[in-house]
Amino acid sequence: VMDAPAIAVMVQALFGGDPDQPVAPIERDLSQIETDVATTVFQEVAMALNGSGRRSLELRQPVPRAMSGNEAKRRVLRDGAAVRIIYGISTPTDTGTVTVMIPQRILLATRGATADHGGDQTTEFDWRARFSEEVMRSAVRLEATMPLARLSLGDLAAFQPGQVIEFEEDAQLQAKLSARDNTLFVCEFGKLGQNYTVRIRHPHDGGQDFIDGLVPG
Missing domain, CATH: 2.30.330.10 (SpoA-like)
Structure with missing residues (x-):
């Protein structure tokens, strides 16, 4: 989900706007070009999050076309356990956010105890070692x-x-x-x-x- 300031910032950045001039948030339904800009941002974020190999989230590519207005309001997010990641998009004058929601069932399917590790017995050990390393860096008196x-x-x-x-x-x-x-x-x-x-x-x-x-x- 992109908020209105983020879309305005990205449109300004992609079409050569002055980064030192404030932009007005887009509160109306998106135009064709603005929808293309939002879709491009979603695609780049999805590719970065998805990863590759056995650690991939296996997201469907390419992402669906962005939507706004009443069409977007009908797509209500399910109320359940999930991870929310918020990215900031900013210029010297304006700041917007891109929010990614990852349902818990997706994380459990690809990262949890029920994940299919393809016969690789080192995954759990690797994560335990990494977690232990972070714990060992903790400062104590x-x-x-x-x-x-x-x-x-x-x-x-x-x-x-x-x-x-x-x-x-x-x-x-x-x-x-x-x-x-x-x-x-x-x-x-x-x-x-x-x-x-x-x-x-x-x-x-x-x-x-x-x-x-x-x-x-």
């Missing part, structure tokens, strides 16, 4: 903490401003590296030049950590 001491609630309640608390002997060797409240590694706290560091010792063992919490010392 790392936090390194060092255990202080085991104290009773009474000891904590007795703390006073200015009081000095000693670290346990092996606290420097038991730093925990975590992200999003999940402990990842047990590290060693240290210093390199002017910077404080943590050196990874081994992956965190949640089961062992639970047991150590049940049996003090």
Whole structure:
């Protein structure tokens, strides 16, 4: 579907209009030439979306001739799950849109679990690998903490401003590296030049950590 500003922009662009001059949206039924322009745009978008080979959407080519006015109003889009893709077409003064609606059934038939992969067993693996790659690029905040001491609630309640608390002997060797409240590694706290560091010792063992919490010392 092309909106009125998009059609006006494309007609101006194809017929040498001044890109710095505003154009009036075409709110009436399209003329013969304007219909040809809209059909050309639809054809180019369909070819770009369709793709080729086993990943093709298998769209019917060429696309049907564009329609407007009452004829277009009778073509009501079905109310169902679909993907909507909006493309912008613009000049320095005007902006229009071309909207593509892809029903869910089409996506499932060509991309989903019911798609016919033609005996190719690598498709699902390839998509999983690509998705995993995108996930691995996600930025997370790392936090390194060092255990202080085991104290009773009474000891904590007795703390006073200015009081000095000693670290346990092996606290420097038991730093925990975590992200999003999940402990990842047990590290060693240290210093390199002017910077404080943590050196990874081994992956965190949640089961062992639970047991150590049940049996003090």
